[in-house]
Amino acid sequence: MATHDGVTSRAPRNQVRKVVALSAGAVVSSMLTACGSSGPPTLNWYVNPDGVDTLTSLAEQCSTADYDIDIQLLPSGATDQRTQLARRLAAEDSSTDLMSLDPVFVPEFANAGWLLPFEGEAADAVTDGILAGPLDTVMWEDQVFAAPQWANTQVVWFRKSLAEAADLTMDDTVTWDQIIEAAADNDGTVGIQANRYEAYVVLINAMILGAGGDIVSDTEAGKEAQVDIDSEAGRKAAAIIQKLADSDAAQSDLTVSNEGTSLGQMYPDGGAGEFMTNWTFVYKNYQDLVESGDLTKDDLDDLGWARYPRTVADQPSAPPVGGIDIAVGAFTENPDFALEAAQCVTTSKAQEALARDEGLMPARGEVYDSPELSEYPEGLLDLWQTSLDEGGARPKSAYYALISGAVQSVWHSPTSVSPDSTPEDSAEFLREVLDGKALL
Amino acid sequence: MTIQAERPAHRERPSSGKPVASDRMRAEARLGQRLVAPAIVLMLLVTAFPMLRALYLSLFNYSLTAPDDREFIGLGNYGVALSDPLFWKTTGVTVLYMVVTVGFELVIGFAFAMVMHRVIFARGIIRTSILIPYGIITVVSGFAWQFAFSFQNGFVNNWLPGISENFNWFGETTPAVIAIMVSEIWKTTPFMSLLLLAGLAQVSEDMIEAAKVDGATWTQRLVKVILPNMRAAIMVAVLFRALDAYRIFDNIFVMTAGAVNTESISFLTYRQTIEQFQIGIGSALSVLLFLSVILIAFLIVKIFRVDLADARQEK
Incomplete structure (x- = not known):
């Protein structure tokens, strides 16, 4: 009985082995054909x-x-x-x-x-x-x-009716200060991207470039790059962010705002709409809303666009x-x-x-x-x-991720930004991070 | 004479601690060593090598994206980490996660263990349903609780009294930490109760009966008989869970991605290594994480005088 049992129990195992061997062979050969010279790479x-x-x-x-x-x-x-x-x-x-x-x-x-x-x-x-x-x-x-x-690239998107109410000519000389004041005085808002993420650095970088400065320079020197954020340009950028955060034009979700959050504020249920700096997809986005019936043709006709706002009045802006x-x-x-x-x-x-x-x-x-x-x-x-x-690009550096992270860390939240301390603090922190002396 | 001669030898054994080794026992020990050798070799390959490699890399200022700038800086990375307020802040948050989750899990887990131990009907179903959360992947648990706490489509805000419907749990530190802890507790309490159930099964029914006969109340039986007799099991459960909880990562990654100061020390390590490609400082942080886990294990074992052999009934 024992031998008989042994035989019967071994037989299926042999079969299993055969099946495994066959299927393994099939897999290997199919892999070989896949990477073989028979087809193009x-x-x-x-x-x-x-x-x-x-x-x-x-x-x-x-x-x-x-x-x-x-x-x-x-x-x-x-x-x-x-x-x-x-x-x-x-x-x-x-x-x-x-x-x-x-x-x-x-x-x-x-x-x-x-x-x-x-x-x-x-x-x-x-x-x-x-x-x-x-x-x-x-x-x-x-x-x-x-x-x-x-x-x-980014431009400033706005409601023509809002700009008219504020008596603001939206050409390529319009400044951040002007649109913040225009929005605050006319029941409108200003939409930006100020969550703690990359697009907030896009904004800060564009503002600083617009005032003739930069976050860092000599970036090809790697970690020895020159940190320039603590400058007149950096302070001007901080002043604009502070002005917006303190103004009535700030949107309620300012500190977590991203590319999508301010889209709805262009045509709000109440209020005059907004000025919004945002990427090129915005036009097609609103156009699609007309097609789907969520917006009227008149709404879309009221949508205006102008070059990215200037940081300082006498210098052209640097669109992202x-x-x-x-x-x-x-x-x-x-x-x-x-x-x-x-x-x-x-x-x-x-x-x-x-x-x-x-x-x-x-x-x-x-x-x-x-x-x-x-x-x-x-x-x-x-x-x-x-x-x-x-337009102006963000710093080109092998350590860009560190630079961006360090800037985000100090400049967020936008409600805490101040021209007196933020540029200086971020320059110090950026230097430490680049030198490997601080954790990010 | 022979009986008398044997007796003292027999009595000496427990006091001397070590049994006198016979040839048979030595052979058995050798066999045992040979049997575990392959496993040890494998462990060394898959755990010791990466650990030593991390130790080596932690001595360099090394970014994956600038391999040419790699330089040896000795213990510099450790100095940076230990003198950085961010490191201590995340360590504090991690300790908070550990203490609170293990505390809750111990209490709830003990209640579940009692239920599993005493239940007389539908035993299989009840035991299985208590264990289900432990079978769920932590990432899935994180997503499930994230949806539950979400103010857009979650149910928590509607169910909890005194909480506004638009309350954003992930907007501030305290509520976000609570949400993460809830997910963690929900997911790992069954593991705790399983360990405690094993301890509960060790408590002899005779002792409980005897206490009952002596007129001890339910609370007295719990505090004076059951708990002291399963102390070793409780401590092993706390030890295992504390070490696990200190390395908390998945729930934070899924629920807040480390925002609003919910970062744990594992998450900080992940960010330096995987997101910032700073292999040097990242490795230093992993080594520090490893050392703190050892320290916690040592403290728990020493403070509570846990004897692992005791818990496994080897004595």
Whole structure:
């Protein structure tokens, strides 16, 4: 009985072994075919989840007989995107071929040796005709490290009726002080982004640049960069934030406000609406609300726009520059194909498709004249183009994350900002953080 | 004579502490060592290596994004961490999380253990339902409680009297810390009650019966008989949970992402290493975290004179 039992119990085990061996063999052979030489290589393109439909069709169009481009989705937050890509690249991941990068991360990644530079013709091709603002974002130590794909900038959006009531001419000389006073005196508000996150640094940086200063300079010196935030320009920026926080024009969620929170304040149930500095997506957002019936055509006609407000009356403003650049991973197995694909997904035609279908504005000047963009009002396209050409980027540093974090830490909450102490405190803290003498 | 000769030897054993080793016992000990050796080697590979590596990296000023600027600074990172007010603030918050959650878990967990021990009907169902939260992933628990406390779509504001419907639990430190603690307590109380149930099962029914016969009230039986007899189990439960609670991370990450001063020491470490890529100072913080966990374990073991062998009934 015992032997019989032994035999019967062993038989199924043998069968199990066979099945396991067979399936393991099948898995291995399918993996071999996948990476084998039988098909063209696949380039992975890590994209942020903006305009994925158009990006997917771009990936298809740019796939050739030599390679296929596959879209891989990154998380929605800029910090999470950066973390995920950095983790892969720090581990020298050879399957990260192409990536959509927020411009502020280009110097950081390039400095770490994670990006392949564009050289010669490739560099010329991706920078040809690019507006000054976005062009600046892809340069690091005199080399081109990415191809601008689309560009973002901020303008001041407002209700024409509110500006008229305040008797304020909204042209490119309007100042922050003027719009805060105009809003406060006429039952309106001013919408900004002042939660403790990246867009608050965008605001502070734009205000400081607008007064002729900067947060840090000589950023190529890495940790030895010069800290300039404790300056007349820094104090002026702090004074504006303090003025807004103390004024009736401040929105109730000022301290946690982001790009989305102030959209609704343009057409509130009560009140005269707002002046709001915000990115280019705002126009399409309100236009869609007219289509869905939440806004009337008259409401949309009352929407005005002007160049980013001046910090000081006698100096032109420095509108923020954002967008997405396409970079090639330094450890890719197919560098030539990846560089070629990066050029293909950033051509004028590709930028046109992104602008027309997704509302993501071109980084190349000539695309603004394309008939495909005719649904945007003429003046708005010109304004965006000028803003991108004359705009100012955030500090380009391998330690940008530290700089941004240190500024956020001292300048938040906006209700505690004071020109007498905030610029000085933040300069001290920034110095300590860069020197590795304080925790962030 | 032989009987008399054996007796003192037998009586000596407990007082001397160590049994006289025979060949058989030595062989058994050797077999035991050989059996655990593979596990120890594996443990050394997967835990000792990363720990030593962190120790090494903590001596450098090293940012992942500027690998060329890496420089040896000795114990500099420790100096920075220990002299930074942020480090002590997060340590304080972490200790608060630990003390409050373990305190609540001990009381609620003991009540649950009593229920599981004494219940006479539907024993399986009751025991299982008490243990369910422990089977849920902490991140899921964090999200569930975040939705519950949310003023837009949560139920907590509607159910709790005296709280406005628009009260934002995650807008200020105190309510946010409370919300995080609730999620933590809800999720890990079953673990506490499981450990306490084991201790409760050790208390001899005879002693309780004897106390009853002597006229002891329910409270007297609890305080004078049950609790002293399961002291070791209670302390092991507190030790395990305290060490766990000190490393709290998931709930904070999900519910506030460290905003409004809800950051724990683990979260601070995460931010330096993963978000800021500051590998040097991040490693120094992990080492400090590791040392504080050892310190807490040492303090609990010494102060409460916990004997792990006692809890496992090896004596």
